[in-house]
Amino acid sequence: MQSPPPLPNQARTRVPVEFRGNTREWFGIWIVNLVLSIITIGIYSAWAKVRHKKYFYQHTYVGERNFDYHATGKQILIGRIIVIVGLVLFTVLSAIPVVAIFIFFAFLFAIPWLVVQSLRFNARVSSWSNVRFGFLGSYGGAAKITILYPFLAALTLYIAAPYADRARRRFIVSNHTLGKTGFEFGAPISKFYKAALAALAWVLVTGAVLGFVLVQSGVLDGLFGSLESIESQPPQVELGMTLVTYAALFVVLAPAGALYYAMARNIVFNHSTLGGVHAFRSTVPPLRYVWIVVTNAIAMIGSLFLLVPWAQMRKAHFLADHTEMLVGGSLDDFVGSMQDERNAIGDAYSDIEGLDLDIGI
């Protein structure tokens, strides 16, 4: 799992990824961002996003060279206004039942376009060592990973879901470039099945334990009892329902998601190269990552969100500490390429609707 594709005649040098952010600095930026965003009823959030991204990118180094983020607040704001107007139209028109069907299909066909726009924009406004990234994926490719493959995976009762996920990650990685140099991706399917089975095992085991505890403690009694007398549902039943929902979220679903995320991240890094010359290595311990994510969530809620910046720093440090680049040649030889930046509509859409393009990089 850890060995990158062999590189003839050249030994690769291990260069760690370093994240140099610190909580004191980030707390100040975060709170000022938040306050200015609220005072301006969300308008400043476009500039806040740029500052947020710049902070994380500029403090991430590979071999004394850092990343940078070049989008402007104005670009982000225009994208967001267009998406919000679209979202309002979508919501209001969806209230008309017949029109809703047309809207749904129009929206379905817009998704691959939004995905490509978002990936391309984000690649173009990101750089490392003064060279911009690029994204070359097509509408057709995006349609496959957003509509066709998830649909086919559902037909197999999700037995083929790891294939769909690998296709998604391949589409994203192998269409990215650093300047004129492309990324390549070649991970075997067996590892994705291993990760999916690990997540499934977590769900089954913790789900069984949680169910047992709930039955033993009697929280569920009210739920079943109430079925007989629908007329009066005591408020305790609702409280019980809410409690069960949160317990399932904290103990079963979110950790399983984090487990898969960490394992898939390792797979993607360990089987990707840059121009066939440089390789990457991710050694995130999945269970420790689960611990970080769960304790972060508890800290954020327990502190009424004041510890959000601390939690974000903790996670960024943890991920960077388990990532390195295996440099197979000079880092001085990347050359930028001209590519149209387009607009920030796709990016704004993925911000607002949580379009999942994150593959753990």
Add this chain to the structure above:
Amino acid sequence: MSGPGVAGRFYAAGTSRMVVSRIMLSTAGEDHLTVRGAEGDSLASAALAQVDFSDRIGSAPRRLVFPDGSVFETDEHDAIAMLEGETHASRLHAWEAFHPRLVIVLLAGIASIWALWRYGLDIMVAGAIAMTPAPLYGAMDAGTLQALDTTMASPTDLPEEEQARIRAIFDDLVAVLPADAIRKGQEYTLDFRSVPGIGPNAFAMPGGSVIMTDAFAEEFGDDDVVAGVLGHEIGHVAEDHGLKQVYRSLGIYVLVALMAGDTGPILENILLEGNLLLSLSFSREKELDADAFGVALVRDAGYDPRGLAKFFRDLILMVGDDNGFRATHPSSSDRVERIEELIEAQ
């Protein structure tokens, strides 16, 4: 006059080649910046005013971009700050510093969240409603009614004279509506349907169509009860509760999505769940508002406002009293209490 300059790294436009270099300021004539390599060779040169300074963010290196696209990067923050002077970005950076002053920012943050929640959302929702084109309301009503007819409703079986009697009550109520409750071109209409699935019921759509089920007309014949329930439904329309709810939850959703940033999956779920609970609380509040509107309207039209309270009392006997924070409507007993308070107060 040229100093020894500031150490940093230079990149020609669009390349990753890192060149150790120094930047120097010459103040002879126009202020001028020159980047020199290890051998003193000039790598880039431009008037100070033409060089673009990246914003200072945390302790990240500053980037100076020359007109030809080449970049000089340095960690010497103090020197660059002196060169640049005071700018918007540098003032922002000063506010962000970890300093007791941040407590003021924090308090301002809490106060502004409260103000946004209390007033800002209502203003945004009112703006969105003002911008919603009138034909859309009619289209929403027509579409919803059509969907209802194809799925669960069938034509009414009520006798003509019974329909006419209830319509007359409805017309009495609409006649005394305040002028500002009727949008331009809007009409309040009453229709009857047989909808066995939902029992005795009445509901309103955003455009002004009110639907009453046959079961309701059969179970609750009393004029005052009919007036009370119709007044309540007209209240929903007049106060735009349907669209307000849609815009409000959309607004909260967008604001949270834009401001929360990257908080991770667990928190995101909790925020969304919170939004749902809040929208239910909004819904219960609006039911009470519609009750209040209905009570006043019914009295203006000359009916007994206690009709609505009687309806809820009968409802408790029929289906019991539901309540809780996951419900869309307040409990019937709470509503009876509120309505009686309103009648006494007036």
